[in-house]
Amino acid sequence: MLRKSLSVVVILMFLINISVAQSNLLKQRATLIKTSQNMQQVPSLAQRMQSGNFVPAEKIVKEVNPKERGINQVVPGKGFPKGGDPLRNLQMRSNQYKNSSPILTFEATSAYVTPTDPTGAVGPNHFVNAWNSSFRIWDKAGNPLTPAASLSNIFPGETMGDPIVMYDQFVDRFLITQFYSNGFLVAISQGPDPVNDGWYTYEFPTSTFPDYPKYSIWSDGYYITANKNSSTAGTSEVVYALERDKIIQGDPTAQMIGFPLPTINTNGFFSPLAFNVTGTELPPAGNTPIVYMQDDSWAGVAEDHLKIWSIDVDWDYPANSTISDPQEITTTPFDGLFDGGSFSNLPQPSGSDIDALQATIMYMAQYRRFANHNSVVFNFVVDLDGNDDLSGIRWYELRQATDTDPWEIYQEGTYAQPDGNSAFSGNMNIDGQGNIALAYTIVSDTAYPSLRYTGRFAADPLNIMTLEEETIANGTQSNPSYRYGDYSQMTIDPEDDLTFWSIGEYFTGGARKNQVGVFKLAPDFEKDFGVVSVDSPQGLLMDSDEQVTITIRNFGASAQIDIPVFYQINNQTPISEVVTDSVHSGELFQYTFQQTADLSLTDTTYDLKVFTALPADENLNNDSLLVTLAPLDAKDVGMEAIMAPQSGSGLTGDETITVQIKNFGAEAQADFLVKYTLNDNPAIFGIVHDSLYNDDVFTYSFPQTEDFLAVQDYNLTVFTDLDGDEELTNDTLSVVISNSFCMPQSDCSQGHGIYNFQLGTINHTSVCNDSGYVDYSGLTSNIYIDEPQIMNITTNHGDVYVKAWIDFNDNFVFESDEVIVDNELIAAGEGPGEYSASFGVQFPENITVGEHLLRVKTSGDEIVPENACDAASFGETEDYKVNLKSTTGIDDVFSASELKIRNLGGGQYEAVLDSDGQNPLIISLHDIQGKTILYNRVFPVNGKYTYKFNMNYAPDGIYLLRMGNDQWSKVKKISVN
Missing domain, CATH: 2.60.40.10 (Immunoglobulins)
Known part of the structure; x- marks a missing residue:
């Protein structure tokens, strides 16, 4: 018996040791511990204005903090999805409700600095905004309480920029921050009034320049992420915690602790975020989450996913502070790569393409505590169609059941702007009722950069933004630079925990404008009932006994019962019934009328109007909905378009055939066959597994690629092959695809050539x-x-x-x-x-x-x-x-250098430029259609600029590699086969 007990003890000790060892493996210690330098108490703005020491905002006409990228790890051709975003159609076919118009909009600045970096936060009585390199304070009616002020009023002699404004409602203080050459500057108001209260200012040094700092509030610290040390972000400090309790008190011994992000992969420029607490309740100290996306188009990333790290700080013994290895959450595939990683991406009506702000979790990642779960919402930009010129916004709500549980995806969507413009630079938040707001910028070759917002109610169907787009500001001119933003911000009024305040950048009157938009999704009316959708019939006109089913919503603040509902066919006498159930505020309710509809006539179009008539309804704008019903075949799937390949130069031996398929019928279809024939070759089949509902258009890429390398014409025919398809005339499309390879052929035999x-x-x-x-x-x-x-x-x-x-x-x-x-x-x-x-x-x-x-x-x-x-x-x-x-003195150090490209085998290549240059250069790789598939900075080492790149996933063909800067370049063709 004793022997057995000893064995059990030994086994338990062994298991404990394993557990401890595993725990140690899962956490890393802090890599930096610093105490603040040069803490100062700065007088209030009111005192400065009274004493004549106030420094007005300076009119700056230049690019501030040129955007730079570290070691880029993009692999050309790698990553999924190929073609369209898989969540785009879900958003595009969703029912949209009437949104509430802005309560207030006002111009927060008109500036000429590039970019403005719009940031702002609302408190109980003030709104404070900042831009490069200034700030201003307003009342909540949009009236200025101060002139536009230089940041040097708070940080004497410092105006480098990249400001962030936060309101810490748990202590009723405002924070304003910026960076300096090697560190962070942080100011906190000494009281709740940013005009009349003084400021405590802190200086926290870092090892290198902390580009793109983003701040968040947590219970045990103010957290910062920064775009620095991208090639060693897994081992160098790139996330920081500031000692919040001491900063609030003006204690000059406040500390800063720095951490790496273990196992992170980056796309050169990168911007993770710490979760930022919004709402009325702080979380327990510790377990501060840091989130970043991981794109499978980057080297070392096998599939698209999110990484979430957890930081535990110990301010008494800072060396005990740790960061965990990340939790990994697999996502629906997304394409977050634009133009090989370059900063010029989205077309506008004139001028250069503008920065989509890729590889960035957009500011802020908003965390809120509810009675039975914790939520966080955040977003980043994605490519909607695979062509790098149309963007949407991938957004998430993650949840955890308790503070120690892992995070899980509760909902995940891709917002596509309904008019076909790009949507990007998102800022979002979640209110006290669980409603989610998303504000963003739109742009296209026909739409100037403009500010919009959408949202969803807490009870709405998951994964979609259900509210119609509303406008904050319409731009009237293009961005004069490729730089945009670099960010935007949304906070919630602490007075009601429901009103959203968003600030973003647009262009009008020859300047960059920062516009504030104030709006609310929660109900403003006690009594407000309306129709959300007609669920059936949806077009399949079968007989004289069709059921009519609708979804209604209580948009008001109070519960309702005995709601009159109606439907009307082609202006006939309305059918009237009553919903006798109690429907609570924000609740969706599906109702099927007892009286059926006669829709039996063939070749007839029916107008179906449904509406509610709640007594004393305070908002009639959402009461009715009109849909047109036309006879449809039950089964009818056809080809809409052939998307790729397209006639032109540079087609390769590895082309993907991509088509658009439309469901013209009434019934949803999935798991049906499609096929194509190329010239006289046998048909190649594929299967569409996704569900296509009526009018859905789906982009499908066949898994087998085809050889279009020869300079000739190719006859391509594509087919749908739905079993029982009732309309065959739309099943087939044919096209002749010509590969010219941009080596245009002409007859020079009669002497018209170049002798x-x-x-x-x-x-x-x-x-x-x-x-x-x-x-x-x-x-x-x-x-x-x-x-x-x-x-x-x-x-x-x-x-x-x-x-x-x-x-x-x-x-x-x-x-x-x-x-x-x-x-x-x-x-x-x-x-x-x-x-x-x-x-x-x-x-x-x-x-x-x-x-x-x-x-x-x-x-x-x-x-x-x-x-x-x-x-x-x-x-x-x-x-x-x-x-x-040029003979005008431009540096000629590179003119005698030769750009060489070495084939290292196995799809690996190396570009080498021998030179005594000292500054970094830009390397870019373009396919023969002119698309940028790789973009990065290259640094000199021992008299050489060297860059290795992987072409294993890239199609065979001719590419052009460029190495240089804004003043000069070297180019070389490369053949991949």
């Missing part, structure tokens, strides 16, 4: 080849852009037009603003014979010096096509390379 080409030191004579295209990009000349340059062309036929382009932006596309010789004519009206002509080369202003591709193209008897990839009946196309230089 001799001269520019700079290039003096090249050639004969006509069979295709009419030749790549001579191995021939290079230095060209001084500030000196006259002459191009000479010799042909063996007259009446030949000449056009030339230089790919100044190195995106592998010759564009209209890159033309340097525009359809000059050689020997007008002449026939065969040798003719030469010289043309002056016109260089546009502000071009980038360095290496670029040059294309020269001839066409006999007619002008050269506008598209440099188009063929001409007679003529030739030749590609060269030029090294553009």
